[in-house]
Amino acid sequence: MAIRTTAPGRPRDPEVDRRIARAALDTFGELGWAGFAMEVVARRAGVGKASLYLRWSSKEALLTDALTTGLVRMNDVDTGTVRGDLVELATQMLDLYAGPSRGAAMRLALEAGSIPGIAENYAAMRTSQIQAARAIVRRGITRGELPAGTPVTLLLDTLIGGAMMHALSSPAFDTATYAGQLVDFLLGSPSHPFE
């Protein structure tokens, strides 16, 4: 997915890279693709436009890179238990939609399909995220932590959608507490009120 073109042999400053990625996500979140321009990102990051072009050949490449490093990394989740994995997944969603990248994440969902050079990467990222999330539930079934008939789609829709909805509608909350309560509610743990 990385289509960054780095000038060979040029040493990179991770702090500058982070600042540029942050500026790119903020710009995209505020202005959308229509307002996303290399010079706007450069100004916001406090670097020269030329040095941006030295690192990324186009604004499509810059945004793809910022999105890849800055948003959710569902693929890496593997804590050893299905409850741990689902809590981690909920935490990532809560952090994403309550944190500084919220605008970029929502813009992406809204606009990705119509941005040339981003649409395919976004579709691939979504597919890989969905597969990673389904793998978490299937591992739980294999380990005997969940019944074989667990409705994977319903469980993930309500977990991921519930975390997103809470982050978007609640003024303030404790992420770890809510993530645990959400997973216990959906898994029907002893605290589940409907059992």
Added chain:
Amino acid sequence: MAIRTTAPGRPRDPEVDRRIARAALDTFGELGWAGFAMEVVARRAGVGKASLYLRWSSKEALLTDALTTGLVRMNDVDTGTVRGDLVELATQMLDLYAGPSRGAAMRLALEAGSIPGIAENYAAMRTSQIQAARAIVRRGITRGELPAGTPVTLLLDTLIGGAMMHALSSPAFDTATYAGQLVDFLLGSPSHPFE
């Protein structure tokens, strides 16, 4: 919430009103507030710009009106049972985010806070929707359909967020079937796999 200013005595054609509301939601969904202009909506609806100004004094008034009539009407939900009410609520969310107003609904969540004249109306609409949804659950508790300790926030986060997530990520689905399964999953009915 309606701030429409109608010229007195002027008969209105409901079909034209519907076409204008549709054009307003489509324009806002595609272009956001930055691209929302009376003449763009007029052209798309096939009416004169002057006749739009006869009905609405400003583009804020036009968009508010289109959003009020075109989006979710949670306040009217009262089927007599909590399951019926929650299925109706899920159906409204599925229709909204899988239907033609999806773009407008997502733009609204993203941009409402920063649009002058819309922000306050949006906040009031959200508050009234949340209160209506909570009232549905409380009626269910009062009627003895749900236990007294039902976690209202978790139930509504997962119901509304789950429906939204499903509509945004599934290519095709049967709304009535999914709405029923979603509610049964969350209420822990006989089909609940974790009981």
